[in-house]
Amino acid sequence: MSTLLLAIESSCDDTSAAVLRDGVVLSNCVANQDAHRAYGGVVPEVASRAHQVNIVPVVDLALQKAGVDKSDLSAIAFTRGPGLMGSLIVGVSFAKSLALSLDIPMIEVNHMQAHVLAHFAEPPHPTFPFLCLTVSGGHTQIVRVTAPLEMEIIGHTRDDAAGEAFDKTGKILGLDYPAGPIIDRLAREGTARFSFPEPNIPDLDFSFSGLKTSILYFLKKKRKENPQFIEENLTDICASVQDRIVSILLNKLVLAVERTGITEVAIAGGVSANSALRAGLQQLGKEKAWRTFIPAFQFCTDNAGMIGVTAHFKYLAQEFVSQEVSAVPRWKIGSEGA
Amino acid sequence: MELIFRDLVDLDRTVVPALLRAAGARRKWMLSGDIGAGKTTLVQALCRHFGVQDYVTSPTFSLVNAYSYPDAEAKEGQALIHHLDLYRLKNLDEAIDIGIEEYLGDPWFCWMEWPELITPLWPEEVFKINLEILEDSSRKILFL
Numbered sequence: 001m002s003t004l005l006l007a008i009e010s011s012c013d014d015t016s017a018a019v020l021r022d023g024v025v026l027s028n029c030v031a032n033q034d035a036h037r038a039y040g041g042v043v044p045e046v047a048s049r050a051h052q053v054n055i056v057p058v059v060d061l062a063l064q065k066a067g068v069d070k071s072d073l074s075a076i077a078f079t080r081g082p083g084l085m086g087s088l089i090v091g092v093s094f095a096k097s098l099a100l101s102l103d104i105p106m107i108e109v110n111h112m113q114a115h116v117l118a119h120f121a122e123p124p125h126p127t128f129p130f131l132c133l134t135v136s137g138g139h140t141q142i143v144r145v146t147a148p149l150e151m152e153i154i155g156h157t158r159d160d161a162a163g164e165a166f167d168k169t170g171k172i173l174g175l176d177y178p179a180g181p182i183i184d185r186l187a188r189e190g191t192a193r194f195s196f197p198e199p200n201i202p203d204l205d206f207s208f209s210g211l212k213t214s215i216l217y218f219l220k221k222k223r224k225e226n227p228q229f230i231e232e233n234l235t236d237i238c239a240s241v242q243d244r245i246v247s248i249l250l251n252k253l254v255l256a257v258e259r260t261g262i263t264e265v266a267i268a269g270g271v272s273a274n275s276a277l278r279a280g281l282q283q284l285g286k287e288k289a290w291r292t293f294i295p296a297f298q299f300c301t302d303n304a305g306m307i308g309v310t311a312h313f314k315y316l317a318q319e320f321v322s323q324e325v326s327a328v329p330r331w332k333i334g335s336e337g338a
Numbered sequence: 339m340e341l342i343f344r345d346l347v348d349l350d351r352t353v354v355p356a357l358l359r360a361a362g363a364r365r366k367w368m369l370s371g372d373i374g375a376g377k378t379t380l381v382q383a384l385c386r387h388f389g390v391q392d393y394v395t396s397p398t399f400s401l402v403n404a405y406s407y408p409d410a411e412a413k414e415g416q417a418l419i420h421h422l423d424l425y426r427l428k429n430l431d432e433a434i435d436i437g438i439e440e441y442l443g444d445p446w447f448c449w450m451e452w453p454e455l456i457t458p459l460w461p462e463e464v465f466k467i468n469l470e471i472l473e474d475s476s477r478k479i480l481f482l
Contacts, residue, residue: 012400049435084401086437138399159378160396167398168373177426209378209396216374217475329404330392 003074003315006059006098007308010091011083011111012138015054018304019066023312025121026066028298028305031058051090059094062304073104075320077311080108081331088327096323105320107311111302112333115268116143116151117313118299118306126293130264131256133249135271136302137163137178140206140249142256143333148313152334154260155204155252162245163271165208169215169241173230183238184274190235192243194218199248204256206248215241246276250284257290266293270301344476349383353479357467358387360481364465366442368453371469376477377451380469381421384449390419397423397451401436418446425452433459 002022009016015031031054063070078095081088099106116132119125126132129146140163141156160168163180170179196214199207219237222229230237257263267281278294285292299306314320339360343353361367369377382394388407397403402422409417420441427433433456441448442461453460468480 082400084436086435136399156393157395158393159382161399164396164398171373213374216471329402 003312004068004072005075005077005107005308005311005315006062006070006073007077007109007304007311008055008059008091008095009079009111009114009302009304009307010051010055010087010094011079011081012087012302013050014302015051015058015091016302016304016307017055017059017062018308019062019068020305020308020312021066021068023120023309025305025308026068027062027064028303028308029058029062029065030301030303031055051087055090055094070098070102073102075099075105075107075311075315076102077107077109077307077314079111079114079307080321080325081328082111083327083329085327085329088329092325092327096325100323106323106325107314107319108321108325109307109310109314110331110333111307112139112141112143112331113149113151114306114310115139116145116266116333117148117310118268118295118303119266119293120148120313121299121305121309122296124293126264126266126291128264129260129262130266130293131253131260131262132266132268133253133272134269135162135249135267135277136269137161137167137180137271139269140208141333142204142252144256144260144262148310149317149319153332154256155206157206157208158201159207159209160212162206162208162249163269165211165245166242166271166274168212172212172216172219173234173237180271180274183242184276186235186238187242187276188239190237190239192239193236194233194240196240196244198244198251204252204259206252208245208248211241211244211248242274242276246274246280249277250280253281254284254288257288263288263290264293265290266295268295268300272300273297339482340478340480342472342476342478346379346383349380350386353380354383354387357384357465357479357481361465364463365445365447366461366463367447367449367465367467368460369449369451369467369469370454372471375469375471377469380467380479381449381451384447385419385421388417388419394421397421398425401427402441418444420444420446420448421451422448422453423451424455427455430456430458 018028145151166180
C-alpha cells in the first residue's frame, strides 16, 4: 500500500501545502492568487492572520492538484520550527486538528533540516555524507549530513544572513525589497571592479554585517566626490557586491571540504537561486572534482514539498508525535525541539 | 544623554552599563538609527552582558528572535529577551499580526529595531535610543 502524506509549512511569510506519494512530490503549492481565486479573496501579506486565511485554500489546492482525497492520507506533516511563533502556531494547530479528525499520525519537521533534505525531492540525489550550504534571508549555515535524519551544523552566521546582505545593500542603493533578484539581474550587466573586504572570521562561521558597513562607507565617500555615483555605476556596484557575497560563501565551502574531506557539496535555501552562486559552485565543482547539487527553484524557497520529503524519511522511521506537540520558534538542527 | 563610542570594548565597558542605568525599570527599548548604525551590534553587546549563550543574529528576516539568560528571580530561573526588527513590515496591521502587543506587554526585555512603524502602540514608559554614524565612523548614541 502506498504512503500518502500531506505536508504543511507556515514558519514565516508563505503558507504552503504539498502532497507526496511514497516520497514523490505530487503537488507543492504556495498560497498565492491561484489558491485564492476560488474563494474570491486576496492574499494578505505577512504573518499569522495571512496564514489563517491561506491555510484551508492552499491545502485544498494541494489535494486537488495531487488528485488525492483527504480520507486517503496516511499522515500529516508540519513545520514545528524554527520560525515566527504566531505563524508556526497556525500550521501546527491545523495539522493537529486534521490529524485528530482523520485519526492519522502526525510528523513534526525542522524547517532547516527540510531545506537540506529538499535535495531528495528529485534526482540526482547527493550520497551520504554530504555538505549542504543553506542560504536564505534569515539563515546562512553549513551542515554536515551523515544520514537522512542525522546532520549537524558545522558553521553559521554570527550576525546577518547572506540574503539579508543582498536586501540591505539593495536598500542602500535605493532598490525595491526583496533586492536579491534585482541585484542578480543588474550584476549580469556589470563588472566586479570595486573591491570590498572579506571578513576575517575563524573556522566555518560567516559574518555579513561588516560587509554592509563597508558598502555604506564606500558609497558615502564616492557620493561626496560624485553625487550621481550610484546611478552611474549601479550595475558595477551590484556585480561587485554580489561577487563578494558569493566568494565569502564559496571560500567557506572550500574550507569545509578541506576540513571534512567530503566532496559531495550541495546548496539550499532561497539564495541558492542566485545565478552567480550557482555558476560559482558549478565552476568550483569542476576545478576540484566535487559533485555539486542545486535543487529546482520550487524546492529552494520556503515550501511544503521539502517538509513532505523530510516527513517521508521520518514516516519510514516511524517517528510520530502526539497531540501534545507545540511550536518551537528556536530549534537548532541536531537539538531536541523543546 | 549622549555617548560616543568607537569599538566593541567601549560598547561593553561604557555604553551597556550606562544604558542599563539610564533605563532603570524600563524594559521596552526602541532602537532607532540608519542601516549599519550598529543596532544589532548593540543588542549583541547587551546579550553578552546578560550572559546569553546563543549566537545573537539579525532578526530582520525572522522578525522576532528570543533568547534566555539565567535570572534567579524569574520563573524556572530563566528570563527572556525578545529582539525584534520591524524593518520589513509595511504597516501597523502587519505588526499587530505578528503579535507585537504581546512583546510590548509582557514583563521581559524587548529590544526593537525600526520601531517607528508602531509609534501609536508604544507603551508610556519606553526607553528611546538613537544611534548615529559619525564622520570618522565612530558612533554617537543618544538615549532618554
